[in-house]
Amino acid sequence: MTINQEHLTDCKLCKAHSWELVATLISGIWDKRHDELNREELRFPIGQCTKCHHVQVAIPYTQSIFDSLYFSNQAEPDMWCETPNGQKSPYEEMLEFIAPYIQDGAHIVDFGAGAGTTLKHIENTHKERQLTLASVDFHNHIQSETIEYLSADLNKLEALQAEFVTQPISLAISTHVLEHLIDPIHFLTQIRSMLSDDGHIFIEVPDCSPDAFIEHLAFTNLVHGQHIHYYSKDSLAQIARLAGLKIDALQQLTTGDIPRLLILLSKTTQESSTTVLPVTSGADVAVVKRFNDYHAFQDSLFKQIQQALMLNDTIGIWGIGGDFYQLTQSYPELIDLIQANSIILYDYELAGHTYVGSSIRCSSAIASTRYPVFMLPLYAPTREKMHQVSQSWSAQVIDPF
Ligand SMILES: [Zn+2]
Known part of the structure; x- marks a missing residue:
């Protein structure tokens, strides 16, 4: 269409x-x-x-x-599920990937550092190497005495150019940022001009390549309102080339259900090309699959709710967020069931509010319910937390996915 x-x-x-x-x-x-x-x-x-x-x-x-999108919710959403014992965390994997490019005395700057987890891992892993570390972001979430903070709008990095004239960057880092930016070519071009001649840029983005692990995308936040761009290996290579950069290393990983694309870029020596070539293996396959799967899971959830209501007068729904809202939009008959008190709504933060006139109860009250209660969110880290919270309850809590 x-x-x-x-x-x-x-x-x-x-x-x-x-x-x-x-x-x-x-x-x-x-x-x-x-x-x-x-x-x-x-x-x-x-x-x-x-x-x-x-x-x-x-x-x-x-x-x-x-x-x-960014200021409605103060808490940063959890990006990764907890790392199972004996496995490497996403940050350990990033550090392994960039380790060959960290030299003694390197000047390392993280653009969009957030809480600074990546920089702190680098600081702890490379203590004896005289590194100079800095973070660039909208807000100073790091509050570190050893990591310098520079305030900047990541969509307008040109304001920062003067900072790096005397000490160019040897390794620029930007993980899970490029998908949030308006103009990724502009962003990379700006960082390129702050790099030393032999400097590198490490980028990580959600991987929407057709050969990435895209089986469980509906359980991730890979498709998200904050994500403006969806990248494949091909489209990211094009963007890098148009920014005057070439790919020195590339790795595809999966953590939890999240496919990750890690790339290491350096400056091209020849004149940068402005010819755009069509992306051959784009992100469309992954994005379409995510939406098809999402609708299939919501359909399955609705059928499970219908079946439960044949066996019970009342059931509960736990988690009154975006997935709940979309379910009621796709299956408006649920609204009637909520208003008839056949479906009782539970949510920790929204307790005390009403939806379509029906009260939302505190989720702690689920512990003493005698009817089945369905977890509504598809997002895996949220359901992981719900499992932890409810494991000591005797109530019948159902994870429909
Ligand atoms: Zn285009």
Whole structure:
């Protein structure tokens, strides 16, 4: 399906202005100002450029979209499930990947450092190597005495150029940032100009290559309103080339259910090419599969709820978030069942509010229920926490996935 091209953004890979709709992500936040919850819905059409085949959200990200996506929830979402005993953590794997490129006395800067976990791992692993470490981000979440903090808008890195003239960067790091940025080529071009001649850039993004592990994408937050771009090995190679960079190393990993693409870039010596070649193996396969799977899981959940209601007068639903909202949009008969008190709603944070006029009870009350209660969220780390919380309860808590 082609989409109405008016009000759409240009492709940030090839600058064309022609999109084929891949899927529409329905995101949003609860307006909690009143007792009755109201959903402020955000719709993100994910398009594939008809010229170069890059996959990205096809509407422009306005300040008000950024505000509701990034400042509605103070807590950073957990990205990874807990690392099982005996396995390497995602950060240990990143460090192994970049270890050959860390030299004594290196100047290492993490763009979009967040809580600084990667930098702190580097600091602890390479104590004797006289490294200079710095973080660049909107906010200083690190609060470290040994890691310098530079405040910057990652979409406007040109403001930071002067900082690195006297001490260029030997290793720039940016993990799980590139998918959040408006213009990845601009971002990489800016970092390139801050690099020393033999410097490197380490990038990690969610891997939407067709050969990545894409079986369980519906249980991850890989498709997310904060993600503007969806990358494959091919599209990322194109973007790097257009930013005057070449790939020195590449690794595909899977952690939990999240496919990860790690690449190491350095400056190309010849004039950078501005010719755009079409992406041959793009992110469309992975994104389409995620949406098909998501709808299949919601359909299965709805059928399980129907069956449970044939055997019980009442059932419970635990977790009143985005997945719950979408389920009630896809299966509006659930609204009648909620209003008839056949379905009781439970949520820890939203307890005390109402939805379609029905009270939301605190999830701790599930412990003493005598009817089945379904976990609603698909996102695996959330369900992992729900399993931990409920393991001592005698109630019948069902993970439908
Ligand atoms: Zn394009």
